[in-house]
Amino acid sequence: MRSFVTLVLMAVLPVVAAAQLPRDLGGLARQVPSLDRWLRGAPLTTSFDDAARQLPVLDRKEMRREARSLRRLPRTATGGFRLQPGLWGDTFESYCLRTATHAPGKGDGYLLAPIKGARTAAIQAILQGTVKHPEVPRGDVQMLLWAILSRVRVSDMAPRLQAAARVLLPATEVRAINASGLDVLAAAERTRLGGLAAPVRQALEIESDLRYQFSRVDVTYDEVERIAVLSGARPEDQRNAIKRGQWSRHPRGYFIRFFPDSFANTRVEILVPGKVTVTRDRLNRIIALEDARGGRTETVYDDAVPPRTHPRDSRLKAYAFKTIRFVRRGPGGQPEVHEINDRGWTFHRSRPRTRGVAAAPVMGFVHAAFRLPGRAFELLQGGFGDWAERAEQAQDLHDRYDFYRERADRATGGPREDAVDELEDTDHYRDGIDAATSGDPSDRLEWIIDHHERENAALEWAISVLEGLPTTSTTDDPPVWEPGGGVAVPSRGGQTLGISGR
Numbered sequence: 005m006r007s008f009v010t011l012v013l014m015a016v017l018p019v020v021a022a023a024q025l026p027r028d029l030g031g032l033a034r035q036v037p038s039l040d041r042w043l044r045g046a047p048l049t050t051s052f053d054d055a056a057r058q059l060p061v062l063d064r065k066e067m068r069r070e071a072r073s074l075r076r077l078p079r080t081a082t083g084g085f086r087l088q089p090g091l092w093g094d095t096f097e098s099y100c101l102r103t104a105t106h107a108p109g110k111g112d113g114y115l116l117a118p119i120k121g122a123r124t125a126a127i128q129a130i131l132q133g134t135v136k137h138p139e140v141p142r143g144d145v146q147m148l149l150w151a152i153l154s155r156v157r158v159s160d161m162a163p164r165l166q167a168a169a170r171v172l173l174p175a176t177e178v179r180a181i182n183a184s185g186l187d188v189l190a191a192a193e194r195t196r197l198g199g200l201a202a203p204v205r206q207a208l209e210i211e212s213d214l215r216y217q218f219s220r221v222d223v224t225y226d227e228v229e230r231i232a233v234l235s236g237a238r239p240e241d242q243r244n245a246i247k248r249g250q251w252s253r254h255p256r257g258y259f260i261r262f263f264p265d266s267f268a269n270t271r272v273e274i275l276v277p278g279k280v281t282v283t284r285d286r287l288n289r290i291i292a293l294e295d296a297r298g299g300r301t302e303t304v305y306d307d308a309v310p311p312r313t314h315p316r317d318s319r320l321k322a323y324a325f326k327t328i329r330f331v332r333r334g335p336g337g338q339p340e341v342h343e344i345n346d347r348g349w350t351f352h353r354s355r356p357r358t359r360g361v362a363a364a365p366v367m368g369f370v371h372a373a374f375r376l377p378g379r380a381f382e383l384l385q386g387g388f389g390d391w392a393e394r395a396e397q398a399q400d401l402h403d404r405y406d407f408y409r410e411r412a413d414r415a416t417g418g419p420r421e422d423a424v425d426e427l428e429d430t431d432h433y434r435d436g437i438d439a440a441t442s443g444d445p446s447d448r449l450e451w452i453i454d455h456h457e458r459e460n461a462a463l464e465w466a467i468s469v470l471e472g473l474p475t476t477s478t479t480d481d482p483p484v485w486e487p488g489g490g491v492a493v494p495s496r497g498g499q500t501l502g503i504s505g506r
Contacts, residue, residue, distance in 0.1 A: 045184050047123035047153050048101055050500060055115035055493050056252040062259060062275075062467050071273055074485075083135030083505035084486035087258060089278030089296070089461075097134065097504040098270035099146050101127065101491060103153055103231075104203075104210040105499045106238035107267050113246035114262040114492040114501065116254060122184065123152055126177045127502060131488030133172040135505040142268070143225040144168045147218075149502065150232050154214040157185030162221050188216045233267070238498065246495040251275070256483045257468060262492040267499050270492065274485055277464035289323065289352050295458045302329040306346070312388050314351065314395055317402065322388050324349045330451040342451045349388050351398050353428065401428055 071093030078086045085092075100107070108114075119127055127149065134145055148168050151161055158169045158178050169178055189197075189212035197205045213231050217223050251259045254274075263271040283292035285305075293301040306326035314320035325348045334340035487505040494500065 045122045045155070047155070048119070048121040048127065048500065050117050050120045050491055050493060052115070052117075052493050052495055054120060055117040056254070058115055058246055059251045059253060059259065059467065062251045062464075074272070074274065079135075079505075080484055080486070082132045082486060082488075084484045084489075085274075085505070086481070087274060087276045087483045087485060089276045091273065091275050093271060093273040095265075095269055095271045096487065097142055097145075097506055098264060098267060098492075099131070099149050099502045099504065100233065100267040101149060101153065101500040101502045103150060103214065104207045104234060105497070106234045108264040108494065108498055108501070109238070111248050112264070112498055113248050113250050113495045114264065115246070115250065115252040115495070116260050116262075116490050117493040118490055123177075123181070126152055126173055126181060127491075128488045129174060129177060130172045131502045131504050132486065135487075137171050138506060140168050140171055145172070145504075146268075147225060147228055148172070150214060150228060151218045152181060154211045154218065155184065155186040156215050156218045157182045160185065160215075160219050162218065162223055165218070186211075186215065188212050188219070233499075238496075249273075254485070256485075258483055258485075259464075259468075260485070262501070262503075264492070264501060267501060270501055270503055272487075272503060275464060276483065277468040278461045280458065280462040280465050282462070287352075287354065293458060293462060295461055298333050299454055299458055300331040301458060302331065303327070304329075312391070314398060316395075316399055319354050320351055320398060320402075321354055322349050322351050322391075324388070330454065332451075332454055351394070 071091045074085050074092045074094040077088065077092070080086065121127075130145060130149060130152075134140065134142075144164060145168065148161075148165050151165060158166055158173075158181050161169065169181075173181075189208070194209065194212075197208055200208070210231060214228065217228055217231065249261050249263055251261045254260050258277065259275040261273050263273070265271070278296050280296075281294045282290055283294075285291050289303075289305060291303050291305075303325060304327040306324040309324040311321040311323050314322070325344075326346065328344040328348065330342045332340050487503045492501040492503060
């Protein structure tokens with residue numbers, strides 16, 4: 005019994021260390037029947053350990069464009085959004101899904117995670133149902149969720165919450181919630197909780213207090229919030245600290261991140277990769293990068309200039325550009341061209357091809373694609389300008405990609421090492437773009453912006469392929485974001501957030 009109870013407690017309250025748990029939890033559960041049922045029927049058990057792995061590589065990429073509104077996209081019958089390639093974002097209603105915790109702070113990082121626990125179906129139904137039922141006030145939705153998380157029977161709730169439950173929940177879930185509900189802890193049971201660690205005892209007592217409040221006909225939102233949301237300074241927990249706005253992968257083939265203002269409102273941003281086609285030469289260097297709109301960057305290397313080898317990596321060589329050509333569709337579909345000659349250079353990780361020039365359908369664009377105009381303006385000085393600084397940057401990038409290389413070594417079906425090299429080269433190219441455009445580009449500005457969007461799209465596509473995300477579908481349907489299909493979990497022990505589609 006103790007082994008089972010310990011595991012469940014740690015799932016329900018991840019802030020509690022195993023050393024804080026009493027030895028005879030089984031005996032305590034027998035003395036406090038409500039504790040035994042509480043341990044066995046946690047409504048929500050999702051923790052940070054369930055979160056999708058964060059993507060520091062993608063986080064390094066600074067967005068160069070504004071997100072388009074998600075609300076412009078077509079919706080599904082359940083209130084989801086049918087996505088299209090690009091950067092999308094909007095602010096939505098969100099809800100606290102863990103009582104006895106502090107509200108999100110301005111610097112808290114959140115990642116996507118699946119909904120787990122005994123009341124998964126109910127939580128999903130409520131979050132998705134808010135779109136179809138705007139007549140249910142946000143406060144009633146939040147109170148209904150807090151009541152379910154506190155094991156309150158629907159039949160014991162105030163009349164308006166019972167009405168909200170009947171609107172948002174199927175009858176089967178209402179019956180299940182009634183069957184698994186708990187009573188308010190008696191005074192004698194509270195006394196016996198003294199053997200528990202303070203955070204566990206506090207959570208049990210808060211849930212019991214909430215069950216009492218929800219049994220009152222005249223209970224108000226403010227009264228419930230004062231109990232459910234802890235006040236004062238939150239204890240610092242740096243075990244899983246991540247930065248605010250970090251991207252995580254969604255299993256449907258895109259990336260998502262969260263910016264909560266409070267538990268009541270959260271900005272969601274979604275990045276959907278668009279396919280980019282790359283053509284390479286015999287040395288595997290990129291010679292053309294083309295996006296779905298027909299925009300194209302072409303590169304001719306100046307092979308009269310001997311490549312320069314990185315001082316700490318013999319496979320990483322710097323190549324000079326002879327010509328960089330930007331092509332876009334002009335009025336009437338006619339191509340417009342802008343050229344830059346005898347400027348710039350890029351690092352490239354050598355992996356020679358055995359024959360011919362080939363188009364790279366998936367990962368091939370990555371390795372040198374970003375080098376094209378990236379070093380374009382640096383050869384103004386003649387030779388490889390800023391060599392020492394950029395060689396050091398290249399080594400830093402190599403170190404950042406070690407986590408992918410470890411996956412390639414250890415994980416079956418993980419990323420290939422050559423694919424990791426290609427993605428790293430993509431980032432080298434990105435640094436080259438930044439260096440090349442750091443001055444005043446004057447009339448080149450529009451062309452450079454077009455190219456930056458193209459290189460961003462290439463990086464996004466590369467990461468989606470490396471992460472094993474589905475980039476094609478067996479149907480013609482676009483990927484979908486269902487707000488109630490997952491939750492946002494904090495990295496430092498705060499509130500888990502459910503996102504509504506309204």
